[in-house]
Amino acid sequence: MPPPNPEYLQQEESLTPESRELITTLPRQNGWFDSTHLYLYQGFWFQPDHLQAVISCQSHFQPLHSDVFLATYPKCGTTWLKAIIFTILNRKHFPPSSPNHPLLTANPHQLVLSLEIDLYAHNRLPTASTTSSPSRRFFSTHMPHASLPQPLSQRNKVVYACRSPKDTFVSLWHFMNKLRPQGAPERDMETAFRMFCDGAVGYGPFWDHVLGYWRRSLEEPERVLFVRYEDVKEEGAVQVRRMAEFLECGFSAEEEEEGVVDRILELSSFESMRGSEVNRVGRLGNGIENKHFFREGVVGDWKNCLSAQMAQELDGIVEEKFGGAGLVI
Numbered sequence: 001m002p003p004p005n006p007e008y009l010q011q012e013e014s015l016t017p018e019s020r021e022l023i024t025t026l027p028r029q030n031g032w033f034d035s036t037h038l039y040l041y042q043g044f045w046f047q048p049d050h051l052q053a054v055i056s057c058q059s060h061f062q063p064l065h066s067d068v069f070l071a072t073y074p075k076c077g078t079t080w081l082k083a084i085i086f087t088i089l090n091r092k093h094f095p096p097s098s099p100n101h102p103l104l105t106a107n108p109h110q111l112v113l114s115l116e117i118d119l120y121a122h123n124r125l126p127t128a129s130t131t132s133s134p135s136r137r138f139f140s141t142h143m144p145h146a147s148l149p150q151p152l153s154q155r156n157k158v159v160y161a162c163r164s165p166k167d168t169f170v171s172l173w174h175f176m177n178k179l180r181p182q183g184a185p186e187r188d189m190e191t192a193f194r195m196f197c198d199g200a201v202g203y204g205p206f207w208d209h210v211l212g213y214w215r216r217s218l219e220e221p222e223r224v225l226f227v228r229y230e231d232v233k234e235e236g237a238v239q240v241r242r243m244a245e246f247l248e249c250g251f252s253a254e255e256e257e258e259g260v261v262d263r264i265l266e267l268s269s270f271e272s273m274r275g276s277e278v279n280r281v282g283r284l285g286n287g288i289e290n291k292h293f294f295r296e297g298v299v300g301d302w303k304n305c306l307s308a309q310m311a312q313e314l315d316g317i318v319e320e321k322f323g324g325a326g327l328v329i
């Protein structure tokens, strides 16, 4: 008998009768894997278990005033930003220079739970070693801004991380092929590229996801901070200070003197995290191997993968979608 699908592929199996009924009324597309589907809800495509979780989260999630959220489109730097923000928020309790810092023995996805996926799709509740961190609760989400539970979008602070669509697509393609069901062929890049450009991927369209948070960051800069993966690569210290200020826990003169910002960057660096034992051999509760979250970790890897024609097509869409909004990524 073949082994059962890992949890992340059991997308239809956990649906309630109400969700099953709802999805029959929604527009449907083939998903990334042949056996999966995506459903259009509030302008975005979701796999069915995530859709059920989003709806449940919209009805039930009650944020605390002090809760902090990281929002991302998948593959835009979620793992990295989870590590950085977790370290910023908890630095009094877990000094970044401590040899026992949680990031040295846990993957960032174990320390910071996803609102819809961990909490609502899989009932993984925060434990002492996760978001019930000693300071403020900190969650991540891939939900588009339009789908956030209302109290959260009206009151809480959200850091939104985005990345160049060319690198995002390439990262997504590699990741999804690693997760494919046993025996399934790789999804070829041309088909995947078409799905990405058409917006028919989980949490897509990418453009609308980014624009939703971009606009809100302009309207309410004290509530939504827009951070670019490329900027964190280029000027990590500036961006770490910017995030800490935004979260109202800027660094003291004493911390600056001690080099705390540099230590946060070292601890969360690609090399440090990819090299740690937990990320070389560990697995998340949903069955995904930790090592799959660390591939190249560079800016511009698309040059090694996309044809000139694909790059040109994506540049054209970026210009069309983001040009008028004053967004450069």
Ligand SMILES: Nc1ncnc2c1ncn2[C@@H]1O[C@H](COP(=O)(O)OS(=O)(=O)O)[C@@H](OP(=O)(O)O)[C@H]1O
Binding pocket: 072, 073, 074, 075, 076, 077, 078, 079, 080, 167, 170, 171, 172, 174, 268, 269, 270, 271, 273, 293, 294, 295, 296, 297, 298, 301
């Ligand atoms: N510490 C650090 N520094 C820089 N880059 C990093 C880091 N950790 C992960 N990565 C790279 O981020 C990409 C994975 O994206 P996400 O973490 O958003 O994936 S996910 O949405 O949580 O599945 C993926 O990008 P690619 O290498 O381009 O595929 C990872 O390698």
